[in-house]
Amino acid sequence: MSDSDLIKLYSKQILALAAAIPHLGKLDQPDGEAKARSPLCGSTVSVGVTLDDGAIADFAQNVKACALGQASAAILGNTVTGLDRETLQRGRDQLHQMLADHGPVPSAPFEGYEVIQPAREFKNRHASILLPFDATLAAIDAAQDA
Template identity: 60%
Template structure:
């Protein structure tokens, strides 16, 4: 029964609040890049559309079909992404991965809200869903930069 109790604790009120209030839901009409990522383990998907100006995210939209943990991560990322550089997105992605898989600290600001997902460390089957939005955003930033250089 303790496993059930731990799982219930994982889905804290804060995580559920974040999952219910995901910023920038939807799609952009003419994005510089669009990336869809899927977690093969659970089937969660996230599609990120963005426009880049002066090396920073100028517009951001996301279509999120994920568990509450993936939705909470998307909420934090959606709140922080606009104005970020590719380096900031990649750093946040790498820090989140380290937090989940290697006992690393929570990502730095502006993605420090991802600390709410610290209890998910013990649930390896949830890690891919939690990482989807930052992975898709990093890939979209790379695509947008390549398209703008072409």
Template identity: 45%
Template sequence: MIDDLYSAKLLKLAANLPRVGRLSAPDASVEKVAKLCGSRVVVDVVVADGRVADFAQDVKACALGQAAASVLGAHVIGASLDELEVTRNQFRAMLKAGGPAPDGRFSDLAMLAPVKDYPARHASTLLAFEAVTEAVRTAIGLAPDTTGGRTSPAGAA
């Protein structure tokens, strides 16, 4: 039942987004929109020594997208591109294939595991992590990830 998705902890996260707003001088900014529902996330990043040094987000999304953005905002400072891409890929696999939840600093994403049963909610739930990985790639001068973080059947990135 969809009501099971909206736990008190999830709703509290969604209502208390950290790092809301925009940075005055970001190294990169990325906007992502979920076409099905219109959820929108804009992230700004500053990267120093290969890690996120500053971050801000403007989130107009459902409670699920806001909760994911809240986890991101609370733990993104100090994260490397590798860590963010691994987390995004684990998060996507958790939602789309019932894989294990991301571990480490983003382990609170585990509360969103029930979203796997609602494919129409996947895109909005993933928006913040899609945006931040692209923004960090841009900030450090890498091309966008044209695979979208998806792996081949052989498991190669």
């Protein structure tokens, strides 16, 4: 990876997002919790949720990831409240398609992932970027299975 590739990949926007992750911490009484880990880089995201009629009412996350994973957690954290599993799965699928297949930026409310587009070329970063979605979906599943 060249220096110019790194500069492009870790833009000021991505670094600003990584420094401002919302909903950090842990919920006192979550309905569901889950942890997702990228075996390639070791990044982890842990999520706790409470649900109200199938939608996220409260959300907390613990993020130990690269700047791209942190930026992804920030983008998702800014939009996650009020969303249901189906909407989150659609966003995750669209983000995966954007990264892996040069698809379009995910549709609303996930259009903030536009800043992640330079990571398309770095397949080894894709799993870390998807971790916030994976952990959130698994936490919803845990809540609905309880």
